[in-house]
Amino acid sequence: MNHIGIDLAWTYKNETGICVLDNNGEVLHLESKVYTDDEIVHIVDRFSKEGAIVSIDAPIVVKNMTGSRDAERLLMRERIHGRRISLFVASRGYLIRNYGSIRGEVLANKIIDRNDRFKITYEIEKEMFGIIETFPSGICLSAFPEICPIKYKINRKIPFEETKLEMERIIDCFKKLENEENKVSSLVKHFNINIRELNKKEFKHIEDKIDAFLCAYSSYSIITGKTENRVYGNHEDGFIVLPFVRDMEENIN
8 A cells, every 4th residue: 555645736837746655654756746637646546556545735525615614613723732723724616716626626536537446535544545635734733743833835924044944844854754763764865955055946846745745644654553543524524634643642732
């Protein structure tokens, strides 16, 4: 079984990050570029011959025309390792009006059309072919609370040089994950770059790779028992899965 993380671009002109981890934590694929849905489906098909969990950073099940889903409301009400989190609020009306479609929904359906063994489900421990919705900021907080808050994404309210320092922090976390904790392998080589020399376009390229890895890590860590599966929402109206590290939950308030 493999674990496929997709940091899905909202539009078809922007880069999407894709990461594939095997069940031993080895990074088999990590790239960020402009993909069509069919190209993404081809990659999923290539790496799911013996099963895969596909974790997508984008709304997949969205039934509400306006407002928010229970998934978002539940998440924003909860303290995750003592911290609140904000996230994008999804509705069909907003997504279709601003982006022309609900790309996560479209992509998930195309994956299922290619291989009908796939299903949208949060019960990934029971499935060989599953699709879930997750999101990297939540994964950082639930699986790596010791580095939070972490602000490695470009934000016009934060000086770019400060954001570069934050990206260095999360990459240091990945180095520890690979070199000290031995939970993953072949990851750090993808980030052997001088972050401080990057321009914003180059930085965003690395940011998408980081998010793709975090998405893949979510199901990998759950399936291999490194984290536990926390679900917000339901199958009918939409859900978000986060991987919760157990041993720090009682220590961080």
